[in-house]
Amino acid sequence: MTATQTDTTKQYIYIVQASLEPAKCKIGKTNDLERHLKEYNHMTGKSKDNSYQYLFTCEVKNMTQVENAIKEKFSHLREEKSTEIYFYNLTLFKGYVELIKAHRSFIKEIFIKQDDKTQIVKIIKKTTPSLEERGMSPKDVLQKAQKINNDEFYTRYEDVEKELAMYNKKIWKDKVVFCNCDDAVDDDEKNTSAFSLYFIQNFHKLELKKLICTHYGGVVDLFNQGTKGYIFTKDGFREIKTFPKGYDGSFDHPLSLKILKEKADIVCTNPPFSRAIDYWKVTINSGKKFLIISNISNAINTAFIHYFKDNKVWAGHNRIDYFLNPKRQLVDASGHWYTNIPIKNRPKYKHLKIVPLKDIPSEYKKFDDSKTLLVDHCYIPSDYKKPFAVSARPILNGLLEKGYEIVQEKRYTPYVNGEECFARVLVQKK
Numbered sequence: 001m002t003a004t005q006t007d008t009t010k011q012y013i014y015i016v017q018a019s020l021e022p023a024k025c026k027i028g029k030t031n032d033l034e035r036h037l038k039e040y041n042h043m044t045g046k047s048k049d050n051s052y053q054y055l056f057t058c059e060v061k062n063m064t065q066v067e068n069a070i071k072e073k074f075s076h077l078r079e080e081k082s083t084e085i086y087f088y089n090l091t092l093f094k095g096y097v098e099l100i101k102a103h104r105s106f107i108k109e110i111f112i113k114q115d116d117k118t119q120i121v122k123i124i125k126k127t128t129p130s131l132e133e134r135g136m137s138p139k140d141v142l143q144k145a146q147k148i149n150n151d152e153f154y155t156r157y158e159d160v161e162k163e164l165a166m167y168n169k170k171i172w173k174d175k176v177v178f179c180n181c182d183d184a185v186d187d188d189e190k191n192t193s194a195f196s197l198y199f200i201q202n203f204h205k206l207e208l209k210k211l212i213c214t215h216y217g218g219v220v221d222l223f224n225q226g227t228k229g230y231i232f233t234k235d236g237f238r239e240i241k242t243f244p245k246g247y248d249g250s251f252d253h254p255l256s257l258k259i260l261k262e263k264a265d266i267v268c269t270n271p272p273f274s275r276a277i278d279y280w281k282v283t284i285n286s287g288k289k290f291l292i293i294s295n296i297s298n299a300i301n302t303a304f305i306h307y308f309k310d311n312k313v314w315a316g317h318n319r320i321d322y323f324l325n326p327k328r329q330l331v332d333a334s335g336h337w338y339t340n341i342p343i344k345n346r347p348k349y350k351h352l353k354i355v356p357l358k359d360i361p362s363e364y365k366k367f368d369d370s371k372t373l374l375v376d377h378c379y380i381p382s383d384y385k386k387p388f389a390v391s392a393r394p395i396l397n398g399l400l401e402k403g404y405e406i407v408q409e410k411r412y413t414p415y416v417n418g419e420e421c422f423a424r425v426l427v428q429k430k
Ligand SMILES: C[S@@+](CC[C@H](N)C(=O)[O-])C[C@H]1O[C@@H](n2cnc3c(N)ncnc32)[C@H](O)[C@@H]1O
Pocket: 151, 152, 153, 154, 155, 180, 181, 182, 193, 194, 195, 215, 216, 218, 220, 221, 222, 223, 249, 250, 251, 252, 269, 270, 271, 272, 273, 275
């Protein structure tokens, strides 16, 4: 049987889409697939430019039961004002089909659209070569990381998933999550933000109250979608259609700030690297919880050290080694998660080697030209009373939660025998 041939005594579930609305689909039930499709196309006045086509059809024993199961599981993906319009992208489509096929009423698939949009992620580098293989020193790496100001890197779904899995699920319960650099949920996977997709897919599991995604439509527009915004609640989703004049979706536009202040509980995104200083200021000063990605060396960067010193931010759990460029190619660039959500028993404490100074191997401790102690390789002296200098790594591994504090807001640049060494931050045992 084709997508539309039907036996009218039977019961069917279908997913249908209009060619002019690729970010949406309709899911419903019928006794007559063929007639139903004709009705849809009659409504639009079928033309070459806009016609409805089935994406999936199947036969079921009880179509009302299946339809109700879809309505329940995907309530937040249903358009608020319509009973049968659902959000569409390939991942979500697979989720709809999976649920239908797993339902006890499912009899057999009749038609499924061929997966012609599967993205092939081209791996530029399969494994991370060692620094030696790259002919780089740790100093080069840090300098490279600091220079990254290209905003058009986007986050892989697995990196979002890996970090968020580390937090107690309860932190999301009844919360409004604001992804303020990400709305872009699109029919094309390439244009879909991993943050939006993660929260949409886990909306019920995390027991979210609301998800608000806004997207920047300014000069550099990664997803090429213009200014956009979406709101998801358990009663359905809504596209924000009317913006105040001049709204560009920027995280620091008055409307975005109003949403941040008045609506959001937790902000979660990978903001533009080039605007990191402003983004941190706006987000941290809002007093809201946040979980964001930023440069891996922020803990030794003068613009950010004071936040770590004042305990307004600390490292999340994971570093990020790859991002995707707009062509979906893996690009190796370093980032790290940062948050103000409490982290108990950080697994990375085990990387800190807190031992008496005399037990630190000589290759990992030295005094610089101004007699300041420099320690490397996550060795930390347990019995040293004066300030000493460390790289970002021990801070990311939770040193400040282990009885040490930052004592200088300016980054520390050591010189050994007159030669500049890589930048650090000055810490001291409390
Ligand atoms: C590093 S990318 C990450 C995109 C997405 N959050 C992700 O994780 O895949 C940062 C994004 O912020 C966008 N952007 C640039 N300036 C912005 C602004 N002022 N407000 C909001 N987003 C902005 C860029 O176009 C880019 O798409």
